[in-house]
Amino acid sequence: xxxxxxxxxxxxxxxxxxxxxxxxxxxxxxxxxxxxxxxxxxxxxxxxxxxxxxxxxxxxxxxxxxxxxxxxxxxxxxxxxxxxxxxxxxxxxxxxxxxxxxxxxxx
Amino acid sequence: xxxxxxxxxxxxxxxxxxxxxxxxxxxxxxxxxxxxxxxxxxxxxxxxxxxxxxxxxxxxxxxxxxxxxxxxxxxxxxxxxxxxxxxxxxxxxxxxxxxxxxxxxxxxxxxxxxxxxxxxxxxxxxxxxxxxxxxxxxxxxxxxxxxxxxxxxxxxxxxxxxxxxxxxxxxxxxxxxxxxxxxxxxxxxxxxxxxxxxxxxxxxxxxxxxxxxxxxxxxxxxxxxxxxxxxxxxxxxxxxxxxxxxxxxxxxxxxxxxxxxxxxxxxxxxxxxxxxxxxxxxxxxxxxxxxxxxxxxxxxxxxxxxxxxxxxxxxxxxxxxxxxxxxxxxxxxxxxxx
Numbered sequence: 001x002x003x004x005x006x007x008x009x010x011x012x013x014x015x016x017x018x019x020x021x022x023x024x025x026x027x028x029x030x031x032x033x034x035x036x037x038x039x040x041x042x043x044x045x046x047x048x049x050x051x052x053x054x055x056x057x058x059x060x061x062x063x064x065x066x067x068x069x070x071x072x073x074x075x076x077x078x079x080x081x082x083x084x085x086x087x088x089x090x091x092x093x094x095x096x097x098x099x100x101x102x103x104x105x106x107x
Numbered sequence: 108x109x110x111x112x113x114x115x116x117x118x119x120x121x122x123x124x125x126x127x128x129x130x131x132x133x134x135x136x137x138x139x140x141x142x143x144x145x146x147x148x149x150x151x152x153x154x155x156x157x158x159x160x161x162x163x164x165x166x167x168x169x170x171x172x173x174x175x176x177x178x179x180x181x182x183x184x185x186x187x188x189x190x191x192x193x194x195x196x197x198x199x200x201x202x203x204x205x206x207x208x209x210x211x212x213x214x215x216x217x218x219x220x221x222x223x224x225x226x227x228x229x230x231x232x233x234x235x236x237x238x239x240x241x242x243x244x245x246x247x248x249x250x251x252x253x254x255x256x257x258x259x260x261x262x263x264x265x266x267x268x269x270x271x272x273x274x275x276x277x278x279x280x281x282x283x284x285x286x287x288x289x290x291x292x293x294x295x296x297x298x299x300x301x302x303x304x305x306x307x308x309x310x311x312x313x314x315x316x317x318x319x320x321x322x323x324x325x326x327x328x329x330x331x332x333x334x335x336x337x338x339x340x341x342x343x344x345x346x347x348x349x350x351x352x353x354x355x356x357x358x359x360x361x362x363x364x365x366x367x368x369x370x371x372x373x374x375x376x377x378x379x380x381x382x383x384x385x386x387x388x389x390x391x392x393x394x395x396x397x398x399x400x401x402x403x404x405x406x407x408x409x410x411x412x413x414x415x416x417x418x419x420x421x422x423x424x425x426x427x428x429x430x431x432x433x434x435x436x437x438x439x440x441x442x443x444x445x
Contacts, residue, residue: 040229040361046156049360073298074271074358076237077323104235104360 002092007055007100008035018090026052026094027086030101037103043086045071049103054081057097061088078102111217113190115141116426118210118220120197123151125396125411126226127180132419134187134445135437138426141218143210145231147194150177152228155359166409186444192216196231198365206391206425222422225378225394226411229361237268237324237355249333250353260285264349266336268324269356270294275303277354282316289317289348291324291338322346327353374400384421385414391425393418
C-alpha cells in the first residue's frame with residue numbers, strides 16, 4: 001500500500017491509501033475515492049479531464065510524457081508540475097506525494 | 108405547428124455508437140429516427156477523441172479501429188434512412204398534449220417525435236473556456252469559441268489563443284481573411300502538426316501574422332463589445348492588443364448541459380433508468396449508453412447496444428399504439444429497408 005495526499009478543488013486535503021500491486025493508475029483511485037474526475041477517455045491520455053498538479057513529490061513522479069503534454073498544452077491553464085493522473089501508475093513513487101485536482105469539475 | 112419542424116417517430120439525442128445502433132434496432136421495428144448531436148460529425152467520443160484507437164471488446168471484432176466502427180454502424184443504419192442535425196445542442200424539450208415531444212436545438216431546429224432517446228454519452232462536447240473574470244460578458248460580443256463562418260472575421264482584428272492543431276489551422280486560414288491575426292500561445296513551441304507549426308512561424312517571420320509566445324490571456328475589456336485583450340508574459344508584464352474578436356481554442360470537454368433541467372432523476376451526471384426497458388422517470392423518454400446509470404452499470408459500448416435493443420421494444424407501443432409487437436430474428440426476417 002502507498003499513502004499520498006489529495007487536495008480537492010476547494011483546497012481540502014485528504015490522505016488516500018491505495019494498493020500498489022494491482023496495476024491501478026491514479027485517475028482510477030481518485031474516481032474510486034469519489035473525487036469528481038471526469039476521465040472522459042477512460043485513461044488513454046486523450047482528453048485531459050483527469051489533470052492534476054503535483055504539489056509535493058514531483059521528483060519521484062518524473063515529468064509529464066509526450067502524450068500528456070499534447071493534452072496539457074490544449075488546456076486553458078496548466079502548471080510546471082501538471083500531469084494527467086491516468087498516466088501515473090500507483091507505485092511506491094507516490095508515497096508521501098501531494099496532488100491537487102485541476103481537471104474540470106464534473107458538476 | 109411550425110412548417111420547418113422535422114417530424115419523426117424517435118428523436119435520438121447523441122449520434123455516438125449507441126445512438127447509431129439504436130437507429131438499426133428501431134428500423135427493425137419500422138420506427139424512423141432523427142439524430143441530433145452537438146458535434147459537427149457523427150461518432151461521438153470515438154470520432155472526436157480517439158478515431159484511430161483500436162477497440163477490443165466489440166463482439167465479433169477481435170480488434171476494430173474506433174472510426175471504422177462508427178463507419179460500419181452508419182452502414183448498418185443506412186437501410187433505415189436516419190436523418191441528422193449535427194453541430195447543434197438540444198436546448199428545450201416541450202411535451203405536447205398528445206404525449207409526444209418537440210425538441211428545440213441551440214440553432215432553433217425543431218424536431219417532433221413520439222419518443223425521446225437520450226444517448227448522449229457523457230453529455231455534449233462544449234469548448235473549454237479560459238478562466239477570465241469578465242469572460243461571459245463578452246461571449247457572443249467578440250468572444251467566439253469556434254469559427255462557424257470565417258466571413259464574420261473579414262477585415263477584423265482577431266486574437267486566437269491556444270497551441271493545438273485547431274489554433275494553428277485557424278491562424279493560417281484567418282490570416283487571409285482578417286485584417287490582423289494575433290496568435291497567443293503559452294509556450295515557445297507548438298505540439299500541433301509540425302507542418303502547421305512551421306507555417307505559422309514562417310508567416311510570423313514574414314509579418315503576415317503576430318505571434319506572441321510564452322504569454323497567457325489575462326483580461327478582456329471593451330465597451331459593450333470586445334475591444335482589448337490583455338496578455339501577461341512570463342515576466343508578468345502586461346501587453347494590450349486591440350481586438351474585435353478573441354477565439355480561445357482550448358479543446359472540448361463534455362457537459363451534461365440542458366438535459367439536467369428536464370426533470371429526470373440524475374445521479375453523478377448520469378440519468379437513472381429502469382433496467383426493464385431503460386426508461387427514465389418521464390414517460391416516453393429513454394436513456395441508453397454511457398449517459399444512463401443503474402445498479403451494475405458498465406460504461407461499455409456493447410452494453411449500450413444491448414440497452415438499445417431492449418429499449419426499442421418498449422418504445423414501440425408509443426409509435427404504434429394499435430399494433431401488437433412480435434419479436435423476429437433478422438436471420439428469419441432479413442433487414443427490410445425503408
